[in-house]
Amino acid sequence: MNSYTLLQTVLRNTPEPAGAAVQPPFVEVDELAKHYFLSRSFSIKSVDGVSFAIRQGEVLGLVGESGCGKSTIARLLTRQTSPTGGEVKIAGQAITDVDGEDLKRLRRTVQLVFQDPFGALDPRMRIGTSMEAPLAQHHIGTREERRDKVMRMLAEVGLDESFYERYPRQCSGGQLQRVVIGRALLLEPRFLICDEPTSALDASMRTQILNLLTDLKRRHGLTMLMISHDLRVVRHICDRIAVMYLGRIVEVADRDALFKTPRHPYTRALIAASMLDRTGLYAPEIQLRGDLPSPLNPPRGCRFHTRCAHAQAKCAQAEPKFEAASESHQVRCHFWRDLQPDRPAQAGSP
Numbered sequence: 001m002n003s004y005t006l007l008q009t010v011l012r013n014t015p016e017p018a019g020a021a022v023q024p025p026f027v028e029v030d031e032l033a034k035h036y037f038l039s040r041s042f043s044i045k046s047v048d049g050v051s052f053a054i055r056q057g058e059v060l061g062l063v064g065e066s067g068c069g070k071s072t073i074a075r076l077l078t079r080q081t082s083p084t085g086g087e088v089k090i091a092g093q094a095i096t097d098v099d100g101e102d103l104k105r106l107r108r109t110v111q112l113v114f115q116d117p118f119g120a121l122d123p124r125m126r127i128g129t130s131m132e133a134p135l136a137q138h139h140i141g142t143r144e145e146r147r148d149k150v151m152r153m154l155a156e157v158g159l160d161e162s163f164y165e166r167y168p169r170q171c172s173g174g175q176l177q178r179v180v181i182g183r184a185l186l187l188e189p190r191f192l193i194c195d196e197p198t199s200a201l202d203a204s205m206r207t208q209i210l211n212l213l214t215d216l217k218r219r220h221g222l223t224m225l226m227i228s229h230d231l232r233v234v235r236h237i238c239d240r241i242a243v244m245y246l247g248r249i250v251e252v253a254d255r256d257a258l259f260k261t262p263r264h265p266y267t268r269a270l271i272a273a274s275m276l277d278r279t280g281l282y283a284p285e286i287q288l289r290g291d292l293p294s295p296l297n298p299p300r301g302c303r304f305h306t307r308c309a310h311a312q313a314k315c316a317q318a319e320p321k322f323e324a325a326s327e328s329h330q331v332r333c334h335f336w337r338d339l340q341p342d343r344p345a346q347a348g349s350p
């Protein structure tokens with residue numbers, strides 16, 4: 001059974017909320033790949049056979065170190081770049097080859113919020129004009145109606161009317177991130193991808209923005225992909241979490257299961273690292289050693305074996321298959337059964 005089929009099976013087996021009809025996933029990603037070819041024999045394997053699915057209304061977290069391919073997935077799902085392999089379906093439609101009107105529709109259905117709100121807004125434009133621009137591009141409403149919509153959205157994201165006339169330099173990072181989120185929602189998307197939306201903010205702003213996203217998700221019935229290198233962020237907001245390492249997903253589980261019984265040594269190391277700043281405790285056997293290897297030449301066998309404290313000879317020879325550790329928990333490790341789920345993980349609040 002390949003990893004995509006396994007995920008489909010797991011998703012079908014995971015109980016739907018009482019009374020809910022069984023629906024196909026809203027987002028289906030099957031063996032997605034993005035290789036950047038540097039020459040005939042060299043390519044950077046940014047994303048290398050990634051499969052996952054997101055149910056309608058679900059928030060999936062995607063975590064992993066810088067450089068593991070998370071942003072490339074965001075760009076692939078928004079069609080800012082094309083895959084070199086695999087397929088993506090959103091709301092039942094394959095998006096890989098769409099163009100013309102279908103691509104325009106996709107661009108409304110799927111919206112992306114980036115890490116840096118200063119970079120996302122034109123410094124010479126007033127906030128109101130920036131927020132209205134996508135509405136005008138999609139020929140939505142009259143000028144008057146667009147202004148009304150923007151005013152209502154400013155209130156919804158917790159900003160008063162004065163922001164309509166302000167320039168980005170007159171706002172804080174947190175206020176600008178509210179603007180960017182509001183602008184994305186004005187197009188009434190069904191799928192929101194947030195790529196490190198809080199990593200440029202301080203701790204109290206971070207919590208406020210995550211609470212805002214949770215609230216907006218509920219009100220607008222959004223399906224979300226939350227990308228972060230920070231486990232505390234995904235723990236705050238996500239229903240399920242996928243852990244990525246060097247272009248591949250190595251573990252997927254419901255949020256609580258992932259933190260209570262992480263199965264992959266890499267997930268355990270990430271959780272330990274996220275606890276460090278709060279507790280000062282750091283078990284040596286779960287420390288993350290060295291840097292992420294280059295995606296130009298990923299290690300053979302299990303990609304994590306060069307940094308894994310539990311690696312054995314087999315790990316350098318054969319890549320582990322994605323296995324079901326429970327009905328809704330999958331892991332890619334030869335020896336996950338041998339690892340004691342010993343360390344209760346208590347990543348701090350965001």
Ligand SMILES: Nc1ncnc2c1ncn2[C@@H]1O[C@H](COP(=O)(O)OP(=O)(O)OP(=O)(O)O)[C@@H](O)[C@H]1O
Pocket residue numbers: 036044045046064065066067068069070071072073229295
């Ligand atoms: N256009 C490109 N050409 C060549 N290599 C690229 C390109 N874009 C990304 N990469 C490489 O692909 C790998 C994954 O990059 P990506 O930005 O997706 O990682 P990430 O997990 O989002 O990291 P970060 O959080 O630092 O952005 C990196 O090694 C990166 O250098």
